[in-house]
Amino acid sequence: MARRVYSEEFRVEAVKQVTKNGYSITDTAERLGVHPDSLRSWVKRLESPEAIEKHKVIDEKQAEIKRLQKELKRVTEERDILKKAAVYFASHTD
Structure with a gap:
């Protein structure tokens, strides 16, 4: 099975659903068709202080x-x- 590649914009929007809207990682991952572990790693990576500053800019x-x-x-x-x-x-x- 081939790996799916998601755009950075898709990842950011998925993380926003978890962090800003308060949806659970498993529910959000199921709705978006991604693996929960992938979404969890995106949240961890995109919510780092460096990533937050980058998105603020x-x-x-x-x-x-x-x-x-x-x-x-x-x-x-x-x-x-x-x-x-x-x-x-x-x-x-x-």
């Missing part, structure tokens, strides 16, 4: 990206409004 970066995307959208909308206003006023000057 990643979460901060993702929050900054979202903030910048919102700001870009707002600025783009403002620019489009100003373009339309410029066209309007240019056509109505006599």
Whole structure:
């Protein structure tokens, strides 16, 4: 039987179900179709102080990206409004 390879994102989400949502390792492993020992090792590895710090940095970066995307959208909308206003006023000057 071949070993299944799970993405890091899948592992992180599985660990969050155990640590943040309070689900048991065996129930979570059964629902996700992974071996409980695998999930247990993921929890142990991803809840180490080094891993927590790494994910904290990643979460901060993702929050900054979202903030910048919102700001870009707002600025783009403002620019489009100003373009339309410029066209309007240019056509109505006599």
